[in-house]
Amino acid sequence: MDNDSDKDPRPRSWANSGWRRAAAIGPGEGDPSQDGLVAGTLDEQRSFGAPAGTVSLGHVLARDTHGPHEVWAHAAGRDLSVTQLTPQPCRGHLLRANLGDMGFDAGAFDGDLRVRGVMAQKAFSLVSVMEQEGVLNQWGHRIEEGDIVAIPPDRELDGRFQGRLAYAVVTAPWGLVMQRAEAFEWLADPSFWTEPAIYSPPPEARAACKRVLQGCASLLRVLAGGAPSSTVAFLRDELLDGVLTALAAVRAEGGRRQGVLNAARIVRGAEDFLESGGARQAVQIEDLCLALNISRRTLYRAFHDLLDISPKAYLRLKSMSAARARLLDAGDRPTTVTQAALDQGFWELGRFSGAYRAMFGESPSETLRAAQGRQP
Template sequence: MDNEGWRESGSRSWPDADWRSARETSSSADLADEGLITGAFDEERSFGGRAAPVSLGHVELRDTRGPHEVWAHAAGRDLSITQLTPEPCRGHLLRASLGDMGFDSGAFDGDLRVRGVMSRKAFSLVSVMEQEGVLNQWGHRVEEGDIVAIPPGGELDGRFQGHVAYAVVTAPWGLVMQRAEAFEWLADPCFWTEPAVYSPPPEARAACKRVLQGCAGMLRAMSGGVPSGAVAFLRNELLDGLLTALAEVKVEGARRQGALNAARIVRGAEDFLESGGARQAVQIEDICVALNISRRTLYRAFHDLLDISPKAYLRLKNMSAARARLLDAGRHPTTVTQVALDQGFWELGRFSGAYRAMFGESPSETLRGAQGAAHGR
């Protein structure tokens, strides 16, 4: 894997591990000197004074304790995340609001099944910045530098295994189409109507990665509020960087949603479980009958896509749902007992032990952390 662009010390594309020192030691003037900020960022006025910046953007920087913080808690997202391996899924996150556009950049280590709506009203472009392990969307293999394009209401649906660094740009449909007009066939609305994975050529991947890292570096350096001129610059830079890479992709090379049988079967099983209410009471035979497939076919699909059995996946899905509920206790008060029972765990001692083995802390520790964070706001 080529990480030279990510590690190169002579650029402002800081490694993610160094974002704290970058924020403390860098300034917008430094970034301007290196050509990352154009005249649109200039706040000087003819009277010689410096006008107070108008903050239209906001930046959040933090370490994360698990995947639910990275993906599911962003505004407008409705994601179900199931952790597939018993170890803490640690990472770090940059999240920026740029007017009506959003930008996420971060990394995490783990093995996750992620499915759900990225945004119901906006378009999402997900770029895989670094990848060590197996990534797939709708059963299709995703490589470093690939771009997942998801229209409003479309689903992210796949597995993230190992170390993953990512960037996500979320923008209104109108803004995407406006910027796409400069890129020939990307201006065709038909290009954007269904989710797909695109694989730009190597040069385009590298150029896109440099743009995304440069913008992430700017935002880390600014922290807190983002001046209006920087908001305008970053919006254009991020979208144009991704669209330039997409413009180099051959249309016939796109991997569309729902093409592989294993992914369809797993999706169908998940849909049946969600519609069935009490998931612990559902038997494997019930799923097979609902999908009109054999038990062997069901097991093969889960092993091909997720490397576990349907029964094991159901237990992990309920455990991850319990964690998501506890993490949200600051907004919706609850108890460990109530959460465990709601997810079908009747033996509370066993639930607590399995939860600690899976997430690296007890359910009560998760609950106290969520309540403490809410009181500290």
């Protein structure tokens, strides 16, 4: 930032500027180009090591993440089920800020994940795909870089995230969204916001939105723990207006995609049946087909189209990921490796431990010790 920035606590808008992070802050002054997270970067240059905790108004949590559950599931009001689909490390970065009744997440990770669940119980979630190398889908619809996913309160994120991904999420309550939307013509209609949808803004709007999200992420990194109220107010307006401006530019045919496609509907139905029926390991394929009133061939085709995996293999991975999530939560809810495995239907503990290590790159006991070590 230049020398005049100390005199004016309200930063300038990034929406239509040629903002560049390296020019904004010099080395030794919290240079965001060294953070390995801001501007949607996917590299891993720095370990923050800060334990997760409550984030106060204007404060920021910024750290490396060691698995998909940390990136997606651990936030107030968020209830997500994360299943890792391929045996590879899923490392990344996370920035999370509380801006009063608004929230902002920016992150990056590399993996292959099935993610489903409520993003925010009492707020809208506006998810922007900042950078993408791989295949993403939401409700069965293909997502491209620059797309925005709008999810109303208490509605579900439901998709697959495969490859290298950088993302940003703006969460805001209904009243605030409608207040700011009044300036954007057709966005002011409340019916616009009643159903989840994917939006594909034109290239110029995508680029402008990305600049806003990148700029706000960089500023939050620099001001972590000490953002003045005027800067917090600026960030709230800038983030929400930046995303709404991009949404307002969606006019072309096909720019808005809604509804759950057939393959996604079948996978959702299978998951719902599993959650209502107890241990996944005991469920047979015939049970799923009967419950969904579909043929075995249709069931297999849906899973392969959406997740590139058979239903039986997915059940096993979903159980293993659920066991990992339970172990990662051991700092708050004490458990044992044996209990976590048995709760998910793994009766042969030796085989469970070997499969777990092959999938996640560490043993169940190592996951448990790390989680216990993060206790306050």
